[in-house]
Amino acid sequence: MSAGSPGAAAAPSGAPFGARLAAAMDEHGPLCVGIDPHASLLHAWGLPDDVSGLREFSLRVVDALGGRVAAFKPQAAFFERHGSRGLAVLEEVIAAARAAGSLTIVDAKRGDIGSTMGAYAEAFLADGSPLAGDALTVSPYLGFGSLAPAVELATATGRGLFVLCLTSNKEGFEVQHAVRSEDGTERGTSVAALMATHAAVLNAGAEPMGSVGLVVGATIGDAVAATGTDLVAVNGPLLAPGVGAQGAGERELATTFGEARRNVLASSSRAVLGAGPTPEALVSAARDAAREATDALRG
Template identity: 70%
Template structure:
């Protein structure tokens, strides 16, 4: 009897680095956070529960889906509503995918061994309802602890944004601490650069990026980090409401400015709930970021 051909294996999408580079070229270097803080819910006239959370999030996607490079739901603000909130986060990921918009799930997961593997399974595996296009992770149990997430991201064409240089005052003592001649943050940057070596050899942007606060001034230089050598996307919180403009972005990122994905939440979300207001605010923020990063 003739053999029935098996279903083809699902195609692995283009690597996240290539996809985010295309999205930034098409829509500008802006990622908008979906951050349903209680104060914002109230300002929008919404209840601080799962129903309000859902209305808020879907309004943002309705306004900005297909119009910005990426959306970044803040997982903690969904988790605070329990299982109903997690269900909304799953819906956000699915609806953003339908809108052909990259989604960075901002969960900052980090652990070791089988626990890290479980986080990778939840947030990076094909078919998982929580798996967006990229995930934020914490490397402060050692960059090697991220191996399960790195492996899963590579296998599925997804990306990671690894916390490196953050803008909180408490982070400096740890991130700038020295192990010999290299800072802790420097070792994280070296790990990301190593993970992106193949992409660099092919002249493309890697899929393992860093989180670098847009308000850290000359923090990268002080930590001995060459951000351009990382060859990955650089997610930059702090643009807009937190004070980072063109001068600050130029000082922080220097020659790596073309790889920066500026992140803005309150600066855009404060224009809601009117969808036209949200889109206008996002376009202004994207234009401002693009101008600043070209300076």
Template identity: 70%
Template sequence: MSAAGPAATAGERPSFGARLTRAMDADGPLCVGIDPHPGLLHAWGLPDDASGVRELALRVMDAVGGRVAAVKPQSALFERHGAVGVAVLEEVVAAGRATGTLVIVDAKRGDIGSTMAGYADAYLRDGSPLAGDALTVSPYLGFGSLSPAVEAAAATGRGLFVLALTSNPEGASVQHAVGPDGRSVARVVAEEAAALNAAELGRADATAEPRSARAVLGSTGLVVGATIGDAARRLGVDLAAVGGPLLAPGVGAQGAGPAELADVFGAARGAVLASSSRGVLAAGPQVAALRAAALRAAADAAAALA
């Protein structure tokens, strides 16, 4: 069962990295994506409206809550149904809190100044109904533009997953680009995240961190596609040096097995949190079948990343 623990105030809450480390040790390195897209709603016999999204999302939470390290609701697929859909996302966040399951809100926010501060307030502030345990963010207005989110996450014991090396073909035109200093954009992002983790872990109170079979992770992670091949090595990105979790879409149903994971992550495999959406959700709509698929995916991810 999940060891993520009950809700706590910012002063009592261990860091996100410490909580994720504990959850991965307890339940395996799996994050279940909650992606209520129209095709899946149809396949489950549900209407493509907020009521269908609610039924799907809460059924997934019933199946996996307390049994996997994390869940990752895709914010856009809730937002497309307006205010009622966003209210369902708030219910998913609350369900994660109730079951002790870490919630990574996949909103990929990235902006500047007061706008980024607004996103940080919405997704990372204690008391906000949209604030899960971590948020995905985009650094492509400059890593420094994420400062409001970095500061809010640090203040509340939450985490960030920064887009670094994504598997979509369009991403390479930006992420693989090399600057005047010879460093790729992805390398700069990884090094900025590594610096944040080094500062966090250097000042962390070791007595507050859970005992773990793996090194305790920092709270600033990267999103790295499991199907990018040797891109990290070619671009000089030292994933093992990041010191934070590596959220890896593409494991299992999307084609990444043990050989691909070894190629992409190498010595950083112990920091990988495999993300599976289709591979688990295709087993629905019955709760028992979803639960069995999630537990199987967690075991497969653990074996593939060993």
């Protein structure tokens, strides 16, 4: 097991995140492997639920799959629950993925206002920060404008953002489907559609796609149509948990994403990680998941 240096992160090289992600998806398939060190997965791999197990698990995944998948998505919460030493492991994971030539989307879902959002942006998007991967998930539910510090810093450093838009949890509709009306009626624009419109403005003219993406669950059925959300116009990557073995096949994906399917990055964690701990088993599971995602999204 190799370890990446937890020192300061280098700036992403060359093209903006959207272009780099598109190239990685073309080369490896539209699959993002989540690194979610649940206690149950650590146990299944024969590892202790402590910092040593966290480190062993996470770096084994990067060692096995680095340079073989379009991106990794470490879930920050599973590192944070181990305190400062867990965050140090997250820094190692980001550095190791970079050394292996793989993109990293840090799944931290940060969202706040003013200087606090600015501090989050510096932590996860600034050149020189050891927590800065290639992209960050963010929550817009204090208003899309509250994300301005993250948008500005991601643009300046060539990194990307994935904005929560339509999620598969049953409570999500309470906010995401809500309609903003100017006259007190139920006519207006849904919150989800507004998120997509903001992203589309930021991505306008970008080729092959912009760097501000959305998180859209693959198992949300007709929610895209029901909320009037234009995913094609977004012109950015769509991070989609729930593709393939997790529930959504070609028919469901056609309903959810329609003509935007080619911009979908399928996220898989337990379907791949559950095949471990051997490198060979992880590679085989990731290859199968990437093939399944490619067939469903680009067939």
